[in-house]
Amino acid sequence: MNRIILDRNLSKPLYIQLYEGIKSLIEENALEYEKLPSIRSLSKKLLVNNVTVINAYKLLEQEGYVYSVEGSGTYIKKSNFIDEGQILDDGDMDLMLSGILPISKESINFASVSPTPELFPIEEFKKALIDVLNRDGGLAFLYPEINGYEPLRESISKFVYENYKTKILSDQILITSGGQQGLDIISKSLVNQGDIIFVENPTYSAAFESFKSRGAKIIGIPIEENGIDIESLSANIKRYKPKFLYMMTNYQSPTTYSYSEEKKKKILNLAKENDFYVIEDDFLTDLYFDNYKKTPLISMDKGGKTIYIKSFSKVFMPGVRIGFITLPDQLLKGVIKAKHSTDISSSGFLQRAFDLYLREGYWKKHIEHIRQVYSNKYKLMVNHLNPLKKYGIQFYEPNGGLSLWIRLPEETDSLDFYNSCVESGLSLVPGKVFFIDDSYHNFIRLSFGAVNDDEIIKGINIMENILSKPFKNKGNDYMPFI
């Protein structure tokens, strides 16, 4: 108990003292984990009566700092972890919700893959917004079609053709409120109890959770530098009858690996032969730093086996909440129905503005600009990480995307390494959270989406400091105030 002092000589009751102590720790955000210690263990450590702890917890609950779950324990309320103005992304949020990742404002943020505001094309988008208001007036605030504002679907059809050389009709497109909603409504309309879904291992944990919540059985297939392990995939196809394979073709999260053309072909053949669909989650294809422009799997699919989910959050602006899905015709109607029951439709106003933004041709300039910016950050990070290889770290160079996937020395547990970094003011993501099993304990994901050059250099210095000393794993005792 390092920060709460109980003084029996005060007239203030002990439980009030305890209440105030925990309360101020919560307010200072000093508690890393969401669950308070059990009443028994805390009363034992503090040498107080059970009732003192019970009363303190009750008061905390009354005051809205914690809540209790019957049979499970007492939990700190979340608003402390949700930090206004913080740059967050899907992955971070997920981690914070699961209580694993307390991000503090002061630390260097290698955890976030989200772009920072200075990269947002605000002037152009503002122009589009105002033009829409002047052009459409009240019409902009009606319900649009469930499947999305028709002109935007046309613009996106054009976008797909120009960028990925793929013809998709506007009627085959469904606009979503971001990529996560794409996943959600696909799960809702297509995933049923008992379905078998293959995922890359490691993978995006929110997708995994979304499938699991619908009662699907998830099988992880290892991913290699050029894509999923085809041998393992084939073996698993023989053993199970998959309904879907969920994959991220380019700059996979968290590994940063991209699929070779050959593997893409093999996957489409396997999907055709064995009658399953591929759910392709694409949020980074546009962010290549070399001259080898990548394309999504759907560009190669002639057999109608790909369910394609596109997010613009990482390559445009997360707050616009626009993405889209395109999928085989026979599945489209069900997914549109799921979209309707989810939120009727995405904001027509933002759809109109994004449509105008695309039509005015602002996209190309924007994507070239962020490619340049991130390419520089990427190179800086790689250059500064290279000397750390002498401590036994390894990493793949994806030449695109927003992250690096680092293998720490075998003896280093990623959660412990993460904790040491956080203590020194550096946030990153411990790889463990991406694996659907315990296959690896020593990977971390470093992202350069939300940091400037100085921070990249400082952050890697912090890592070097930790790596250069003999590393002591601490085990699982994470409760900092006990």
Next chain:
Amino acid sequence: MNRIILDRNLSKPLYIQLYEGIKSLIEENALEYEKLPSIRSLSKKLLVNNVTVINAYKLLEQEGYVYSVEGSGTYIKKSNFIDEGQILDDGDMDLMLSGILPISKESINFASVSPTPELFPIEEFKKALIDVLNRDGGLAFLYPEINGYEPLRESISKFVYENYKTKILSDQILITSGGQQGLDIISKSLVNQGDIIFVENPTYSAAFESFKSRGAKIIGIPIEENGIDIESLSANIKRYKPKFLYMMTNYQSPTTYSYSEEKKKKILNLAKENDFYVIEDDFLTDLYFDNYKKTPLISMDKGGKTIYIKSFSKVFMPGVRIGFITLPDQLLKGVIKAKHSTDISSSGFLQRAFDLYLREGYWKKHIEHIRQVYSNKYKLMVNHLNPLKKYGIQFYEPNGGLSLWIRLPEETDSLDFYNSCVESGLSLVPGKVFFIDDSYHNFIRLSFGAVNDDEIIKGINIMENILSKPFKNKGNDYMPFI
């Protein structure tokens, strides 16, 4: 069988001929109802083998035209009914999706409860949008907190206090992308297989569907002019153990009834005694036309039993897609998590603009304006409907909301009446779609949300024309190609 011709002399198999015939009827949108005839009845009518029909239906299913529901039959898939540019609302969409309500653009629209663009406070909202862009720049396009932009939650806390005299902390509020999303994430996080949910009968069909899709068992309780039938509610509580009661306290849809203070108290007591929650769906409370200002159930709830869902779509602008939820602390965390897995967060930009709109005090002026406008339309509709009572119609006068709930003469089936109206250029909603059983066949809902004064008069003239003639029900043989 007026349009499908089967020719036994062709080399083309009969089942393929049948498949093609039905397919083209579906494509031409020539089938009014969603269910295909049973295999037995169709094979009998066509003088073909059962297997011919089975194979044709199978092929239609494979090709994505129909789907079969075990134990129920074969249904036509929906997309034919989604009509670009149409002014739609939740209810309409639902009906169209269920294939019941083909709305044509030219007709007078008594079906929609959505406001029309000329009532939108565009100038003020535009000012708020531009002020946010100037004030916040790129920050406006970051991910906001999952539970919503903190200042907006504060503004809403203030809104609830000023309008409903109820104190709710900003941390107890979760911003959603409209009311439907509130329903969706509550279902997702709180409704499980086998849960028993009580609903008012008749009720909002999309809510019903949302609960049912999570495996809940739905029990309908009759609703009366001053709220749900408490006797029936109590009897059902004894028989079942409900987890939730879903209700619309003010201007219920479709009945337009509002709860008396006494019934509200009784419901809260029953909820406390029997340990269930009330899901209160509020989209019209603010639209009273008399001096008796209504308040939602949550204003009276001191026991933490109400899950309150607020939609601004009907009283502000549907395209902004902003609503909120507030609910007991112990449920909040799960619902925030469900929100995150649904779409990460609602657009931060629109949240900031709506916050500024509320802070600048525009709301009061707006709501007073639309109250005035709708009050006039309401009176006009009531005045023109009164003379039709001589044909045996009855209706309640809610003095608020956006609809009237009309009881047609006993011998008139609402679907047949609806069809006659549509033929004469008037859309409305047949009451049958709101009942969870067959209790009533002769109600219709007339809404004045999307019509002007002329249309109200013309629409009622159309109704009078139909009512003044002896009405011939067509019975239940709706399948036009048999």
